[in-house]
Amino acid sequence: MITVSAHKLAKIFVEIADTLVDEFDLIDYMQTLTERVTELTDAAAAGMLLADHHGRLEFIAGSDENVTLLELFQLQNEEGPCLDAFHSGEPVVNISLGEAGARWPRFAPHAAAAGFQSVHAFPMRLRRQVIGALNVFGDTPGSDFEDDDAAIMQALADAATIGLLQERAITRSEALTEQLQGALNSRIIIEQAKGAVAQAAGISIDDAFTAIRGYARRHNRRLTEVAHSIVTDPQTLQQILTP
Numbered sequence: 271m272i273t274v275s276a277h278k279l280a281k282i283f284v285e286i287a288d289t290l291v292d293e294f295d296l297i298d299y300m301q302t303l304t305e306r307v308t309e310l311t312d313a314a315a316a317g318m319l320l321a322d323h324h325g326r327l328e329f330i331a332g333s334d335e336n337v338t339l340l341e342l343f344q345l346q347n348e349e350g351p352c353l354d355a356f357h358s359g360e361p362v363v364n365i366s367l368g369e370a371g372a373r374w375p376r377f378a379p380h381a382a383a384a385g386f387q388s389v390h391a392f393p394m395r396l397r398r399q400v401i402g403a404l405n406v407f408g409d410t411p412g413s414d415f416e417d418d419d420a421a422i423m424q425a426l427a428d429a430a431t432i433g434l435l436q437e438r439a440i441t442r443s444e445a446l447t448e449q450l451q452g453a454l455n456s457r458i459i460i461e462q463a464k465g466a467v468a469q470a471a472g473i474s475i476d477d478a479f480t481a482i483r484g485y486a487r488r489h490n491r492r493l494t495e496v497a498h499s500i501v502t503d504p505q506t507l508q509q510i511l512t513p
Contacts, residue, residue, distance in 0.1 A: 274311055274419045282306045286430045296434075296453040297460065297493050298483070300331035303430055307406060308333045311423070314386060314409035317341040319352045320394075320402035320454065327356055327402065328454045335475040336384060337407060343380055350377040351391035352403040359400050361424050362391040364414040381407070388413045390420070392427040396435055404430075456494040463497035471511050485510050 286303055300318050307316040315337035319327040327345060332338035344350035351362040351374075366388055370378035381389060388408040393400050404427045408414070415423065460482075467478035486496040499506035 274422045278306075278310050279422065282310055282426070283429055286426070286433055295492050297331065297456060298486075299434075300453075301483070303404075304331045304333040307404065307423075307426070310426075311406060311419075313406045313413070315407045317352075317405045317407075318394075318402060319345070319356070319405075321356070321400075322454055327353060328457075330402070330453060330457060335479075337405070340381055340384055340386075340407075341405065344377055347376045349374045350381075351389050352405050355391035355393045355403040356400055359393050359395055359398070361393065361420060362389075363420045365389050385409050387411060390415060390423070392424050394427050394431040396428065396431050399435075401431060401434070403427075456497070459501060460493060460497040463500040466500055466507060467510060470507060481510055 285306065286299075300320070304316040304318055307313065315333045317332040317337040317340070318330050319341060320330045322328050329338065329341045329345060332341055341352070344352060351365060355362045365373075367378050367382040367386055370389075386407040386409050390406040390408075392404045392406070394402040394404060404423075406423065460479075463482055464475050464478045467473070467481055468475050471478065471481070473481075482496055482500065483493060485491075486493050489496075496506070496510075500510065
């Protein structure tokens, strides 16, 4: 059973509501949300997909590289819990991957082979507007949500959605689509930078992303800006590799 930690919950709600800040970084915000979800629930991993300006889901954040690849597989094969939650606007909860082959014939066995046993998906929604979905994966038998905990997770996804819509409403609601599309485009350069750091340092993709993110925060720079510098300027890559 996955149980939401009440001790951590209030702090996380405050953290995800804090979007009205200078130099708001959407990708870092989403990455933080997936990490906080895994901490909150003791789940194995969490991932997030957001819709682009055409309404198509795209990968935006994952708590580790394993779930990142799984989310991309979900999109490539156009089936899986996040897509169901996004299109229906309703949560998909307590699905045993070993028994979900009929529902998701490609995704379910692939996710199970990656070591996961259960999956849950929560739409990121405000009233009738759905802008994405949050996936939570369990890797132990019986890694299910109780009804109250599932409701809390949906509230968390809704609160994150409200935070994003609120932040964009300051400059006009149309800017949300532009911001999300920009973040989706930025993710490409971030993936390139992760690969460059991982190869140069001989470390994992997850450790490379941690290094890039840490460097950006220490120097008060955006993730996308640092990633672009890594790809275009060898000196930046060397600075990140130097303790």
